[in-house]
Amino acid sequence: GSKQVAVIGQEEKRAFTVLVGISASGNALPFQVIYCGKTARSLPSKTTPQFKDAQALGFKLCFSNTDTYWSTFQLMCDYVRDILVPYWTRQKELVGAPDDQECILQLDVWSVHKSVQFRTWLDQQYPWIKYRFVLGGCT
Numbered sequence: 001g002s003k004q005v006a007v008i009g010q011e012e013k014r015a016f017t018v019l020v021g022i023s024a025s026g027n028a029l030p031f032q033v034i035y036c037g038k039t040a041r042s043l044p045s046k047t048t049p050q051f052k053d054a055q056a057l058g059f060k061l062c063f064s065n066t067d068t069y070w071s072t073f074q075l076m077c078d079y080v081r082d083i084l085v086p087y088w089t090r091q092k093e094l095v096g097a098p099d100d101q102e103c104i105l106q107l108d109v110w111s112v113h114k115s116v117q118f119r120t121w122l123d124q125q126y127p128w129i130k131y132r133f134v135l136g137g138c139t
Contacts, residue, residue, distance in 0.1 A: 016069045019079055021087075024104075029087050030058030032079045036069040058083070076112055077121055080105075085126065105131045108139040 014035065021029035033054075035042045042063040044051060054061070060082060062075055071079075088103045105122075107113040114133065122129055 014069075017071060019071060019075075021079075021084060023087070023091075027087075030060065030083050032060045032062060032071075032075065032083060034062050034064050034069055034071055034075060036067065037063040038065050039063060071112060073112055073115065073117055073121075076118055077125075080122065080126065080129070084129075100128045102128050102130050105129050106134055107131055108134050109136045 016036075017034040019032040019034070023029065035044075037043075040063060043061045060078070062078065064070060064072060064075065066072060084105070089099075091097075092099065092101050112118055113131075119131070122131060
C-alpha cells in the first residue's frame with residue numbers, strides 16, 4: 001500500500017514523465033523520459049548507475065524546457081521523429097513494405113496530442129502516420 005518505495009543509498013527524488021510506446025506486435029519502444037528543467041543539468045548525471053544501460057536501450061532523456069516534467073509539443077515531435085519513425089522504418093524494411101505504408105498511432109486525448117499544432121505537424125511531416133484517439137477515461 002505504500003506510494004513511495006525506499007531505496008537504500010538513494011536519497012535524491014525527482015518526478016518525471018515516461019512516454020512508453022508499445023507496438024501492435026508487443027514490442028516495447030525506447031522510452032522518452034522527461035525531467036523538469038530548462039537545461040541538460042536537469043537530467044541524470046552520466047555517472048548515474050544504469051545510465052549507459054538506458055542509453056544502450058535507446059532511451060531518450062529530455063528536459064522539458066518548462067517548470068514541469070510534462071511533455072510539450074516539441075517533445076512529442078522529438079518522440080515521433082527520434083523513436084517512432086525509426087522503429088516503423090525498420091519494421092517496414094523487414095517486411096518489404098513501401099516507405100509510404102500507413103501506420104497507426106494511437107494517442108490519448110491529452111491536450112498536446114489533440115492540438116491543431118501537433119496534428120498539423122504530423123500531417124505535414126509524416127502523411128503516412130494515421131493517428132487515432134482513445135476515448136477519455138480509457139487509458
